[in-house]
Every structure is written in structure tokens, then in C-alpha cells.
Amino acid sequence: MPVFLDAGCPLRDYPGASARPRRSVIAKPKIRWNVSPRQAIVLQKRWAKRVILVDRIGRLETVAGADIAFDPSTHAAFAGVVLYRFPELFEIERVSVQGALRFPYIPGLLSFRESPLLLAAFARLKTAPDLILIDGHGLAHPRRFGIACHIGVLLDKPVIGCAKSLLVGEHRALSNKAGAAVPLTFRGETVGMVLRSREGVKPIYVTQGHRVSLPTTLKLAKQCLDGLRIPKPTREADHYVGALRIAYQQSQAAQ
DNA sequence: GCGACAG
DNA sequence: ATCTTGTCGC
Numbered sequence: 001m002p003v004f005l006d007a008g009c010p011l012r013d014y015p016g017a018s019a020r021p022r023r024s025v026i027a028k029p030k031i032r033w034n035v036s037p038r039q040a041i042v043l044q045k046r047w048a049k050r051v052i053l054v055d056r057i058g059r060l061e062t063v064a065g066a067d068i069a070f071d072p073s074t075h076a077a078f079a080g081v082v083l084y085r086f087p088e089l090f091e092i093e094r095v096s097v098q099g100a101l102r103f104p105y106i107p108g109l110l111s112f113r114e115s116p117l118l119l120a121a122f123a124r125l126k127t128a129p130d131l132i133l134i135d136g137h138g139l140a141h142p143r144r145f146g147i148a149c150h151i152g153v154l155l156d157k158p159v160i161g162c163a164k165s166l167l168v169g170e171h172r173a174l175s176n177k178a179g180a181a182v183p184l185t186f187r188g189e190t191v192g193m194v195l196r197s198r199e200g201v202k203p204i205y206v207t208q209g210h211r212v213s214l215p216t217t218l219k220l221a222k223q224c225l226d227g228l229r230i231p232k233p234t235r236e237a238d239h240y241v242g243a244l245r246i247a248y249q250q251s252q253a254a255q
Numbered sequence: 256g257c258g259a260c261a262g
Numbered sequence: 263a264t265c266t267t268g269t270c271g272c
Contacts, residue, residue, distance in 0.1 A: 070264070071264080072265085077263090101263090107259080107262090114262070136262065137261050146261070161261085164262090165260095167260065200271090
């Protein structure tokens with residue numbers, strides 16, 4: 001019978017993981033995701049200690065953006081990953097997977113809803129990303145373990161969270177000029193940066209996920225911008241899964 | 256108890 | 263996340 005570890009357990013800790021043949025570059029962690037919200041909170045507190053907040057990046061030649069689209073009418077969800085050459089941001093490949101979201105959306109527990117499908121998509125990549133951008137928060141989280149931290153710990157990869165709105169924390173006003181940034185603080189600690197990614201737009205929130213320092217988080221997030229509000233990797237991943245959702249919707253309506 | 260609350 | 267058109271501005 002299969003052996004499951006707690007959600008949040010890194011693949012390398014799975015019994016026999018090293019002896020197991022790896023089918024993909026980014027093997028999908030064997031995780032039991034069907035936990036209760038209360039259990040999920042306990043797991044977040046436990047696994048938050050695994051997060052590495054200093055730069056452990058190594059070679060940085062590829063960056064991936066990941067996102068999910070959900071269709072309320074059909075229950076279908078699509079996870080997509082778009083991989084780019086870094087820093088040129090030329091696309092290398094894109095992969096996706098369709099599936100169901102089996103955990104409700106609860107602020108603070110987003111990763112328990114979206115991670116399973118996201119990891120399934122990552123497992124389809126032919127080339128391993130050196131850096132990952134996730135649509136959501138990392139350290140700027142009630143228990144300092146947002147989805148960017150969770151994905152980072154599970155895949156043991158450098159991850160940055162790029163969120164479009166605030167979950168926790170406060171910050172000073174920031175200039176309307178592109179590139180302006182101020183610290184995001186929560187309970188007296190800096191948990192990210194608020195970045196005006198483009199002049200005059202709502203800022204985005206860039207936070208440490210895993211194996212990246214705060215200064216590097218800001219620097220790399222900026223390097224993934226190409227003139228629009230949302231960094232190219234996550235923006236394209238969002239468009240990608242959005243198009244898949246529409247196509248699926250139409251294929252269903254035709255039957 | 257009240258309000259806040261990623262996607 | 264998704265529901266939704268036009269419209270103001272660079």
C-alpha cells in the first residue's frame with residue numbers, strides 16, 4: 001500500500017525517494033493533500049521552519065511562471081507553467097494539466113487548494129526551472145508560509161511570490177513612478193516589497209518564497225517585468241490557462 | 256464580537 | 263478564481 005507523508009513534506013523525505021526512478025525533471029511530490037483546514041494550519045506552522053530566506057539560487061538560466069484558471073460552471077481547473085530563458089525572457093516551453101480543485105478557497109490556505117494541480121503541471125516540464133514565480137504570496141502570510149513558500153519547499157527550488165492584492169501587512173505610500181518600491185511589514189517584520197511595476201498602476205506585492213533573499217526577490221521580480229503591470233512569466237501563465245478554460249467551456253457547450 | 260481576507 | 267462593456271488615458 002502507498003505511503004503518504006503530511007502535506008508539505010519535501011519529496012526528498014519520502015521513504016525510498018532517492019531510489020525511485022524519476023520520470024520527469026520536476027517530479028511531483030507524493031503528498032496527502034486531503035487534510036482539514038485545521039490540519040493545514042498546523043502543517044503550515046511546521047513547514048514554515050523549512051523556508052530558506054537567503055539566496056541559494058545557483059545557475060539562473062531559466063524562470064517559470066505558474067498559475068491556475070477555474071471554471072465554476074464545469075468545476076474544471078487548469079494549471080499552467082510557462083518557462084523562459086533568463087534574463088532574455090524568450091519562451092522555452094509551456095505545459096498544462098486539467099483537474100479538480102479539492103480544497104475550498106480559504107484566505108491563508110490557498111496553497112492547499114492550488115498546489116496539487118500546479119505540481120502536476122510542473123511535473124510535465126522537460127526542462128527544470130532555476131527560478132519560479134507564483135501568483136500569490138510567500139512570506140507575507142499569517143503564518144509566513146504562503147503558496148510561494150509551500151511550492152518552494154516542496155520542489156526545493158527558488159520561488160518568488162507575485163501577488164496582485166494584499167493578504168496581510170501594511171506599508172507606506174509609494175511613488176507613482178515605475179520601479180518605486182517600499183517595504184511590506186507584518187507584525188513588526190519585513191515580509192516583502194510593494195512594487196509599482198508600471199507608472200500609475202496598482203502596485204504588486206513581491207515576497208520571498210524560498211531560497212531567495214528580499215533584495216534579490218525585488219531585483220529578480222523587476223527583471224521579469226516587460227513594461228506591463230504583471231511580470232511576464234506569471235502574466236503569460238495566466239493568459240495561457242485562461243485560454244484553456246475558455247476553450248474547454250466552448251467544447252462543453254457544443255455537446 | 257467585529258472586520259479583514261492571496262486566488 | 264469568475265461574473266462583465268465600454269471607456270478614459272498614455
